[in-house]
Amino acid sequence: MVDILIFGAHPDDAEIFMGGAVLYMKTLGYRVGVCDLTNGEAGTYGSGDSRRDELKKASALMGLDFRMTLDLQDGNIRNTKENRLKVIDVIRSQRPKIIFSFSDELIRHPDHKYCGEIVRECSYLSGLEKIGGDDPPHRPDSFIAFPELTIKKKPDFIIDISPFLEKKKEIIRCYSTQVTAEGEDDSGTKTLIRSNNFWEILEARALQAGVMGGVRYGEPFYSPNPPLIPDPVISFSRNIV
Numbered sequence: 001m002v003d004i005l006i007f008g009a010h011p012d013d014a015e016i017f018m019g020g021a022v023l024y025m026k027t028l029g030y031r032v033g034v035c036d037l038t039n040g041e042a043g044t045y046g047s048g049d050s051r052r053d054e055l056k057k058a059s060a061l062m063g064l065d066f067r068m069t070l071d072l073q074d075g076n077i078r079n080t081k082e083n084r085l086k087v088i089d090v091i092r093s094q095r096p097k098i099i100f101s102f103s104d105e106l107i108r109h110p111d112h113k114y115c116g117e118i119v120r121e122c123s124y125l126s127g128l129e130k131i132g133g134d135d136p137p138h139r140p141d142s143f144i145a146f147p148e149l150t151i152k153k154k155p156d157f158i159i160d161i162s163p164f165l166e167k168k169k170e171i172i173r174c175y176s177t178q179v180t181a182e183g184e185d186d187s188g189t190k191t192l193i194r195s196n197n198f199w200e201i202l203e204a205r206a207l208q209a210g211v212m213g214g215v216r217y218g219e220p221f222y223s224p225n226p227p228l229i230p231d232p233v234i235s236f237s238r239n240i241v
Contacts (some may be wrong), residue, residue: 001095002030002031002032002033002065002095002096003031003032003097004025004033004097004100005034005091005099005101006100006101007087007101007106008034008036008115009037009102009111009114009115010037010074011052011054011055011058012040012058013112015175017102017147018093018100018219019164021060021161021170021219021221023161023167024164029203030097031065031066031069032062032064032066033066033170034067035070035090035120036067036069036070037069037071037072037115038073038074038075041076042171044190045190046175049177052069054177055069055172058171058175061171062171070087072198077110078114084121087118088133092133092136095135095138095139096138098142098143098144100143100144101116101143101145102148103153104116105222107148108148112148123143123150136142140163142223144221144223145221145222146221146222149225151209153222155209155220155221156223156226156227157227158219158220158221159213159214159219159221160213161206161219162218163214164202165203169202172186172202181200214239216239
Protein backbone atom coordinates (compact mmCIF):
# COMPACT_ATOMS: atom_id res chain seq x y z
CA MET A 1 0.00 0.00 0.00
CA VAL A 2 1.09 3.59 -0.67
CA ASP A 3 0.41 7.09 0.61
CA ILE A 4 0.46 8.68 -2.85
CA LEU A 5 -0.68 7.04 -6.10
CA ILE A 6 -0.04 8.63 -9.50
CA PHE A 7 -1.88 7.56 -12.64
CA GLY A 8 -0.32 8.24 -16.05
CA ALA A 9 -1.56 7.24 -19.48
CA HIS A 10 1.91 6.10 -20.60
CA PRO A 11 5.28 5.13 -19.15
CA ASP A 12 7.16 8.44 -18.60
CA ASP A 13 4.03 10.55 -17.87
CA ALA A 14 4.60 10.52 -14.11
CA GLU A 15 8.28 11.33 -14.62
CA ILE A 16 7.73 14.20 -17.06
CA PHE A 17 4.81 15.93 -15.37
CA MET A 18 5.59 15.43 -11.67
CA GLY A 19 8.92 13.63 -11.34
CA GLY A 20 10.35 16.40 -9.18
CA ALA A 21 7.39 16.22 -6.81
CA VAL A 22 7.87 12.46 -6.49
CA LEU A 23 11.52 12.94 -5.51
CA TYR A 24 10.52 15.59 -2.96
CA MET A 25 7.76 13.44 -1.45
CA LYS A 26 10.16 10.53 -1.11
CA THR A 27 12.46 12.74 1.00
CA LEU A 28 9.49 13.31 3.32
CA GLY A 29 9.20 9.57 3.86
CA TYR A 30 5.99 8.93 1.91
CA ARG A 31 5.36 5.70 0.04
CA VAL A 32 4.74 6.57 -3.61
CA GLY A 33 3.30 4.41 -6.38
CA VAL A 34 2.58 4.81 -10.08
CA CYS A 35 0.01 3.08 -12.27
CA ASP A 36 0.48 3.45 -16.04
CA LEU A 37 -2.70 2.72 -18.00
CA THR A 38 -0.82 1.58 -21.14
CA ASN A 39 2.60 0.27 -22.16
CA GLY A 40 3.05 3.13 -24.62
CA GLU A 41 3.24 0.71 -27.52
CA ALA A 42 1.70 3.15 -30.03
CA GLY A 43 4.48 5.71 -29.65
CA THR A 44 6.42 6.79 -32.74
CA TYR A 45 9.66 5.48 -31.24
CA GLY A 46 10.33 2.33 -29.25
CA SER A 47 7.93 -0.52 -28.49
CA GLY A 48 5.94 -1.87 -25.59
CA ASP A 49 8.88 -4.12 -24.64
CA SER A 50 11.51 -1.38 -24.81
CA ARG A 51 9.38 0.98 -22.78
CA ARG A 52 8.84 -1.65 -20.09
CA ASP A 53 12.62 -1.97 -19.77
CA GLU A 54 13.02 1.81 -19.60
CA LEU A 55 10.24 2.02 -17.02
CA LYS A 56 12.09 -0.36 -14.69
CA LYS A 57 15.20 1.82 -14.78
CA ALA A 58 13.24 5.02 -14.17
CA SER A 59 11.22 3.48 -11.33
CA ALA A 60 14.37 2.33 -9.52
CA LEU A 61 15.98 5.75 -9.88
CA MET A 62 12.86 7.46 -8.49
CA GLY A 63 12.71 5.03 -5.57
CA LEU A 64 9.09 4.06 -6.19
CA ASP A 65 7.43 1.70 -3.73
CA PHE A 66 4.94 0.34 -6.27
CA ARG A 67 4.42 0.40 -10.03
CA MET A 68 2.11 -1.48 -12.34
CA THR A 69 0.68 -1.26 -15.87
CA LEU A 70 -2.96 -1.93 -16.72
CA ASP A 71 -2.25 -2.84 -20.37
CA LEU A 72 -5.04 -0.69 -21.83
CA GLN A 73 -4.67 0.01 -25.56
CA ASP A 74 -2.27 2.89 -26.17
CA GLY A 75 -3.91 5.59 -28.27
CA ASN A 76 -7.38 4.28 -27.47
CA ILE A 77 -7.99 4.86 -23.75
CA ARG A 78 -11.68 5.46 -23.21
CA ASN A 79 -13.86 6.02 -20.15
CA THR A 80 -15.65 2.66 -20.08
CA LYS A 81 -17.08 0.60 -17.24
CA GLU A 82 -14.39 -2.05 -17.78
CA ASN A 83 -11.58 0.49 -17.53
CA ARG A 84 -13.11 2.18 -14.50
CA LEU A 85 -13.29 -1.15 -12.67
CA LYS A 86 -9.60 -1.78 -13.41
CA VAL A 87 -8.64 1.59 -11.95
CA ILE A 88 -10.92 1.07 -8.94
CA ASP A 89 -9.18 -2.25 -8.23
CA VAL A 90 -5.78 -0.51 -8.16
CA ILE A 91 -7.03 2.24 -5.85
CA ARG A 92 -8.58 -0.26 -3.46
CA SER A 93 -5.52 -2.52 -3.40
CA GLN A 94 -3.09 0.35 -2.76
CA ARG A 95 -5.39 2.49 -0.55
CA PRO A 96 -3.65 5.84 -1.13
CA LYS A 97 -4.40 9.02 0.80
CA ILE A 98 -3.84 11.19 -2.28
CA ILE A 99 -4.26 10.46 -5.99
CA PHE A 100 -2.64 12.42 -8.83
CA SER A 101 -3.50 12.39 -12.53
CA PHE A 102 -4.08 14.71 -15.48
CA SER A 103 -5.98 17.97 -15.33
CA ASP A 104 -9.10 18.35 -17.48
CA GLU A 105 -7.92 21.75 -18.78
CA LEU A 106 -7.08 22.02 -22.49
CA ILE A 107 -5.57 18.56 -22.91
CA ARG A 108 -3.74 17.88 -26.20
CA HIS A 109 -3.34 14.09 -26.06
CA PRO A 110 -6.66 12.14 -25.97
CA ASP A 111 -5.11 9.43 -23.75
CA HIS A 112 -4.18 12.09 -21.19
CA LYS A 113 -7.74 13.46 -21.29
CA TYR A 114 -9.40 10.11 -20.68
CA CYS A 115 -6.81 9.03 -18.11
CA GLY A 116 -7.54 12.09 -15.97
CA GLU A 117 -11.29 11.70 -16.45
CA ILE A 118 -11.33 8.02 -15.46
CA VAL A 119 -9.10 8.48 -12.43
CA ARG A 120 -11.00 11.53 -11.20
CA GLU A 121 -14.27 9.60 -11.31
CA CYS A 122 -12.78 6.46 -9.78
CA SER A 123 -11.28 8.35 -6.86
CA TYR A 124 -14.91 8.72 -5.74
CA LEU A 125 -16.40 5.50 -7.11
CA SER A 126 -13.79 3.37 -5.34
CA GLY A 127 -15.48 4.25 -2.06
CA LEU A 128 -18.88 2.86 -3.03
CA GLU A 129 -19.61 -0.46 -1.32
CA LYS A 130 -22.00 -1.73 -4.01
CA ILE A 131 -19.32 -1.58 -6.69
CA GLY A 132 -17.77 -5.00 -6.20
CA GLY A 133 -14.13 -6.01 -6.32
CA ASP A 134 -11.45 -8.11 -4.66
CA ASP A 135 -10.64 -5.49 -2.01
CA PRO A 136 -12.88 -3.49 0.34
CA PRO A 137 -13.98 0.02 -0.68
CA HIS A 138 -11.53 2.88 -0.23
CA ARG A 139 -11.91 6.55 -1.08
CA PRO A 140 -8.75 8.69 -1.15
CA ASP A 141 -8.80 12.00 0.71
CA SER A 142 -8.04 14.06 -2.41
CA PHE A 143 -7.64 13.96 -6.17
CA ILE A 144 -4.95 16.36 -7.39
CA ALA A 145 -4.32 17.16 -11.04
CA PHE A 146 -1.30 18.19 -13.06
CA PRO A 147 -1.23 19.87 -16.49
CA GLU A 148 0.59 18.79 -19.63
CA LEU A 149 3.80 20.58 -20.65
CA THR A 150 2.22 24.01 -21.13
CA ILE A 151 0.77 25.74 -18.06
CA LYS A 152 -2.39 27.40 -19.39
CA LYS A 153 -4.14 28.10 -16.10
CA LYS A 154 -2.92 29.50 -12.80
CA PRO A 155 -2.11 26.54 -10.51
CA ASP A 156 -3.74 26.11 -7.12
CA PHE A 157 -0.39 25.29 -5.58
CA ILE A 158 3.26 24.74 -6.48
CA ILE A 159 5.72 22.13 -5.24
CA ASP A 160 9.31 23.37 -5.04
CA ILE A 161 11.51 21.02 -7.09
CA SER A 162 14.61 23.24 -7.18
CA PRO A 163 16.91 20.61 -5.62
CA PHE A 164 15.54 17.85 -7.86
CA LEU A 165 15.37 19.20 -11.42
CA GLU A 166 18.64 17.64 -12.61
CA LYS A 167 17.76 14.24 -11.17
CA LYS A 168 14.31 14.51 -12.75
CA LYS A 169 16.01 14.99 -16.13
CA GLU A 170 18.24 11.99 -15.46
CA ILE A 171 15.17 9.87 -14.71
CA ILE A 172 13.36 11.01 -17.87
CA ARG A 173 16.47 10.11 -19.89
CA CYS A 174 15.95 6.50 -18.81
CA TYR A 175 13.37 6.52 -21.60
CA SER A 176 16.12 6.61 -24.20
CA THR A 177 13.85 5.64 -27.11
CA GLN A 178 11.57 8.57 -26.33
CA VAL A 179 13.89 11.51 -25.57
CA THR A 180 17.27 12.74 -26.76
CA ALA A 181 20.49 12.18 -24.88
CA GLU A 182 22.41 15.29 -23.85
CA GLY A 183 24.00 16.77 -26.96
CA GLU A 184 22.31 14.34 -29.36
CA ASP A 185 21.57 15.49 -32.92
CA ASP A 186 17.78 15.79 -33.22
CA SER A 187 17.59 17.04 -36.80
CA GLY A 188 15.68 13.97 -37.99
CA THR A 189 13.15 13.76 -35.16
CA LYS A 190 9.47 13.15 -35.84
CA THR A 191 8.17 14.17 -32.40
CA LEU A 192 8.51 17.08 -29.99
CA ILE A 193 9.42 14.85 -27.07
CA ARG A 194 12.36 13.38 -29.00
CA SER A 195 13.90 16.79 -29.64
CA ASN A 196 16.28 19.05 -27.77
CA ASN A 197 13.48 21.62 -27.69
CA PHE A 198 11.60 19.31 -25.31
CA TRP A 199 14.25 19.88 -22.63
CA GLU A 200 13.97 23.64 -23.07
CA ILE A 201 10.18 23.47 -22.69
CA LEU A 202 10.50 21.20 -19.64
CA GLU A 203 12.83 23.66 -17.92
CA ALA A 204 10.68 26.63 -18.96
CA ARG A 205 7.67 24.92 -17.36
CA ALA A 206 9.64 24.47 -14.14
CA LEU A 207 10.84 28.08 -14.25
CA GLN A 208 7.32 29.40 -14.87
CA ALA A 209 5.87 27.40 -11.99
CA GLY A 210 8.82 28.36 -9.80
CA VAL A 211 8.31 32.08 -10.39
CA MET A 212 4.66 31.75 -9.38
CA GLY A 213 5.70 29.94 -6.20
CA GLY A 214 8.61 32.22 -5.37
CA VAL A 215 11.24 29.52 -5.89
CA ARG A 216 13.74 28.64 -8.64
CA TYR A 217 11.94 25.61 -10.10
CA GLY A 218 8.47 24.26 -9.41
CA GLU A 219 5.77 21.88 -10.58
CA PRO A 220 2.13 23.06 -10.87
CA PHE A 221 -0.94 21.33 -9.48
CA TYR A 222 -4.71 21.82 -9.30
CA SER A 223 -7.00 20.85 -6.45
CA PRO A 224 -10.81 20.94 -6.15
CA ASN A 225 -10.32 21.98 -2.53
CA PRO A 226 -8.03 24.73 -1.23
CA PRO A 227 -4.97 23.37 0.58
CA LEU A 228 -4.67 24.04 4.30
CA ILE A 229 -1.68 26.32 4.97
CA PRO A 230 -0.03 25.50 8.34
CA ASP A 231 2.27 28.55 8.23
CA PRO A 232 1.21 31.40 5.89
CA VAL A 233 4.42 33.34 6.52
CA ILE A 234 6.55 30.47 5.19
CA SER A 235 4.08 29.59 2.43
CA PHE A 236 3.79 33.12 1.05
CA SER A 237 7.37 34.30 1.50
CA ARG A 238 9.23 34.82 -1.77
CA ASN A 239 12.62 33.11 -1.89
CA ILE A 240 13.59 34.71 -5.20
CA VAL A 241 13.20 38.28 -6.48
